[in-house]
Amino acid sequence: MALISIRDLSLALPDGSAKPLFGRAPLREILRNINLDIEGGECLGVVGESGSGKTTLGRTLLRLYEPTSGTIHFEGRDITHLSQSELRPLRAKMQMAFQDPQSSLNPRHRIEDILAQPLLAFQHVRNREEGREVAWQLLKRVGLTGEFGKRYPHELSGGQRQRVGIARTIALKPQFIVADEIVSGLDVSTKAQILALLRELKPENAQALMFIGHDLSVIRVLCDRVAVMRNGKIVEQGSCEQVFSHPQHPYTQELLMAIPLPDVDPDWVTREH
């Protein structure tokens, strides 16, 4: 059975930009009839342009939004309409990694305290000292040394901050991680390092990963399956092999065409597909 299974999921949120001067903002459909299964240990890539609803989908799976209709099952349990307090024990099992590690790390806390916080909150450790010890181990797991624990987020480079973000995400050994554009802001060599790290962490944790991005090249490196989103719908999904070698939907073909591969091709910019 799938770890996560969603059926006919739809979500509408108030559209602030269309709000009249008085009264309520009209609802705007963000996600429409989404069906998706994620197996344990699987890595699913979700691609689409900005505004396609891919981030919202990730957040809805973690129940940061409550869906308008449809169902979400996590480990066979219906979590579609659970209350915040009922969700709390599940939070340790599903985690999110953010695009911008700068704004998702508290600038006033040391790295070791940032990492120890979820451990303390879910009583994985008994006290701050123990939390710091685990934090040191986590830092080693993501390729940093323990000394980084004493530093503050602003003392780290972008790639190092992203490593800390990943360390925090895996701290509670979750079954499911949503990684939202976590390599988009990084340059070539840092991106390759983070991708190598994610690949290395994959087998030892055996958790499911939903990797959200707009770069199909990155998804090819990391994911087993891929889902292509447009206007809140999944237009195509399948194994990476299949989607990349035989894209069915015109939008997937367009996305693939738009990726500049590092091969010289002066006509690429002007070519129509």
Place this chain on the structure above:
Amino acid sequence: MSLLDINSLYLDIDQPILRGVSLQLMEGEVHGLVGESGAGKTMVGKCVLGLLPHRARLGHGYINFAGTELLKLHGHERRELLGRDITVIPQNPMTALNPVKRIEPQIIDVLQLHLEMSAINAKRRALELMHDVHIREPECVLQQFPHELSGGMRQRVLIAIAFACKPKLIIADEPTTALDVTVQRQILRLIKELQANSNTAILFITHDLGVVAKICNRVSVIHSGRILESNSATELFLAPKHAYTRALLAATPRFDRPAAALHPVPQELIAALWAEAKAHDETKTN
């Protein structure tokens, strides 16, 4: 003769940033400057534009632009040149536009200042420029504020401003990094189209080898403030000479190759490059 000639440029901002950068741009050439963050690629652009922080110390190098020595210019001389002969396409289209002014006056300002156009002519030209960058409903967009436009649209407006005075040289600092792949392709197409029509030279600063391969004639690879390799794009991608260039290519993910083909840049190589740079600093001070 080259349009822009950067010759052994040294720059210190509390610590060495550029270590003898030399770079030549011909008229109408699109030259890619590739490097990771911290390599000094943005600083090369800033030296050309004279936008260095106060703490910056320049060495003996020179930058010659069409017969003018850029590093020796006074403020008012530089102001005449910038925005007319040398312009910029910045990375972040949100911060580059004035958020409290509509689009039209932001374009007209440039035209009136540098080309001394009358208000009516400038308005007409602004509309033409909007057409040139393929903005739909240009009259409407001209009356909007930057926050009402999408990222791709804002970048189009900035490109219109950059090409407004038919410049000889454009410094494009990561102009598409903040954009989606599909929008990125449209913007690259636009830049290439305008560049070819006006025969403008572009120094294209980026970390994305894919973009460079598609748009540049020549490429220079920069690391630790040194140009490691400079070659025509065809040569560089087919037969990269420097180990670092090869490592960067191997570290670029590609959707047409299986995952195992991706190799991060080896730490030893990076360490060796920095050691070389440090050794270079010491021979210089002695």
